[in-house]
Amino acid sequence: MADFPSPMGTASVTADLVVLTVQDNELRVLLVRRGIEPHRGAWALPGGFVLADEDLDAAAVRELREETGLTAPVGHLEQLASYGAPGRDPRGRVVTVAYLALLPHLPAPVAGSDAEGAAWVALPVGELAFDHARILADGVERARAKLEYSPLATAFCPPEFTITELREVYETVWDARLDPRNFHRKVTSTPGFVEPVGRSVAADRGRPAQLFRRGPTHLLHPPMLRPTP
Amino acid sequence: MADFPSPMGTASVTADLVVLTVQDNELRVLLVRRGIEPHRGAWALPGGFVLADEDLDAAAVRELREETGLTAPVGHLEQLASYGAPGRDPRGRVVTVAYLALLPHLPAPVAGSDAEGAAWVALPVGELAFDHARILADGVERARAKLEYSPLATAFCPPEFTITELREVYETVWDARLDPRNFHRKVTSTPGFVEPVGRSVAADRGRPAQLFRRGPTHLLHPPMLRPTP
DNA sequence: GCAAAAGTGTTCGTACTACACCCATGA
DNA sequence: TCATGGGTGTAGTACGAACACTTTTGC
Structure with missing residues (x-):
């Protein structure tokens, strides 16, 4: 971490994923059920902390692989936006860099270490932990727009x-x-x-x-x- | 800051600005000459640390006002992307959330506290501190694309x-x-x-x-x- | 043959391009 | 009245929307 003073102090940085797929003519998002506080038991976007010597994109790729078991480079992954409102995580200052992944339909997802389970949930979804509903909405809107001018x-x-x-x-x-x-x-x-x-x-x-x-x-x-x- | 352990430890978070304007039929970007190490004397994008109780967007608005003296809500400001490669700042782990601002031509910019001077520099610019050349290129490309489908x-x-x-x-x-x-x-x-x-x-x-x-x-x-x- | 899904042709309207042309002003 | 830049008309072309029609399969 930084060895110099700054007005902010420091924050934790996470990489969260909006993973979308199309299955049975439904747009579905990969969600995990949180196994730890805060928001234990609530649905949330998959994601986790960026490691000390890890680039942001690399963290997103790693999280995606951990959550989906993906190894081959299929689909698409791009940075979406960052979210850092002061109160968005009750544990302290957490800035999340959100990524958008588009994947073909895959077999059942696997649960991560701090999640009780993972599932493909059709949109619209219900309540989500933290500000993840907003992040999901931004990801869906990005995906809709990108289909227009990209393949x-x-x-x-x-x-x-x-x-x-x-x-x-x-x-x-x-x-x-x-x-x-x-x-x-x-x-x-x-x-x-x-x-x-x-x-x-x-x-x-x-x-x-x-x-x-x-x-x-x-x-x-x-x-x-x-x-x- | 976070009062819980994370694999990353923590990082400092900055908001950096790609401020573009059009003057004399030239696309110009607001740059500051750094008054402190690292990269002292080099041109860099204006920006600074996000405050402890400050949202990311608010930090960008504050930095923009400090650098340009703007008070009225003119022009346009939007989040661009985030950059967090491990070695991008020699002082330690710094993740920057970059913003893109589009402004009408304004009077001479004012220098910030940690900058020796500020200027509107016509593109293409020379070397920039940190990874700011990449951030600037991303901002210019975003601006070019947005003129197509937005006003x-x-x-x-x-x-x-x-x-x-x-x-x-x-x-x-x-x-x-x-x-x-x-x-x-x-x-x-x-x-x-x-x-x-x-x-x-x-x-x-x-x-x-x-x-x-x-x-x-x-x-x-x-x-x-x-x-x- | 019939149903069903894939793929082609044709017509019509809208929107972009290129450029001829007119309008309003200062000198 | 001339030069200069602002603004309009119009013909040719490209492309999307709508839909009739043909092709290729299983039963």
């Missing part, structure tokens, strides 16, 4: 996916209905968004769908447009 | 401005040339972007320009488009 909807999909699966991601996150025909044309004609794998996947009924994987672009030109309600 | 270009203008002044803001921040005729039509026809004041301002030459103030919208529909080079 991050593919982060919610497995490595190979159909255009219909991608459209259902948009429809779920935006809570909107999109025209399947126009969506298909737009996605496949936006340079670098998706690339055809060359294989098809059989469906229960109807014509088999082509498989795609995510393309090289990080910015969509032109962007996807959210319907105006 | 924040008006934050660079005085309360009443002409369409030409607004266009010069876009041209300066984007380093691009925009057609004056189409720009005028688009800005005045985008709902809520600008509102006519009803008065004109005399020019040295040519027809006087109408004065406008910023409108109520926080999101531009349709967005302004950066020319594709």
Whole structure:
């Protein structure tokens, strides 16, 4: 820690995660049930303290791996915002750096050391510990906005996916209905968004769908447009 | 500070500011020359420690007021990102929460207590202390992107401005040339972007320009488009 | 063949681009 | 009246919305 005086004294720094996934046409967030005070028994965002010699991003990656068991670099992780209101943690001054993770649907999550359990909870969720409801709302809003101008909807999909699966991601996150025909044309004609794998996947009924994987672009030109309600 | 053990121990938290303005068709950033070690004599972003009972946003507002002498709520201030690499400050663990401020051109800045001087420096700037070059780059990129879909270009203008002044803001921040005729039509026809004041301002030459103030919208529909080079 | 889902073509309206043109002022 | 910058009209083009239609499978 710092070996010099400052007006603040010092604070603890945590990395908290808004981990979103799409499952059964629902947007779900990974929550843990707190096993320790404060807010014991309440739902909270997963997260934990940043280690002494650890960068913020590294702490987020570590927490994500600990909570999900993820090893392969799938999905997407980015810094969301920081929250440091003086009274947000009754134990003292805690500043949290929140991260947003978008993942394809994964098997059951594992509980961390200080959590009694973890679960994928469909939105909207009820009460959350600390100011985590606000952090979650900011993360969801960020995710909704980013689907417009970035190809991050593919982060919610497995490595190979159909255009219909991608459209259902948009429809779920935006809570909107999109025209399947126009969506298909737009996605496949936006340079670098998706690339055809060359294989098809059989469906229960109807014509088999082509498989795609995510393309090289990080910015969509032109962007996807959210319907105006 | 926290009265409980954590794996990290604790860190100092600072609020640093990327304060941008447009002056003489140049994008300029407010920098201070450091009067204390480390990096004494080097240019740095203005900022300082978050106080013990102070929210992060409040610290940013306070630092902005101390550095610029601003009292009226003009311009725009938003959180940018946080930076906490272990070695970024040689004095110890310091996590900084960076803020982005967009201001109209103001009189000469004032120096803070731990700074020998402050100045508006045109971009690109040279070497900066700590990791401030990275923070500045992130702030400039954020500003460039936000001009597309938000009316924040008006934050660079005085309360009443002409369409030409607004266009010069876009041209300066984007380093691009925009057609004056189409720009005028688009800005005045985008709902809520600008509102006519009803008065004109005399020019040295040519027809006087109408004065406008910023409108109520926080999101531009349709967005302004950066020319594709 | 029929149902169902994937994918294509076509029409129409809106919005951007480029540039011709008019307007209002100072000298 | 000329120069200069402010502001409008208009044709061509690109793209999204809506929807008719074709394709490919299982039963």
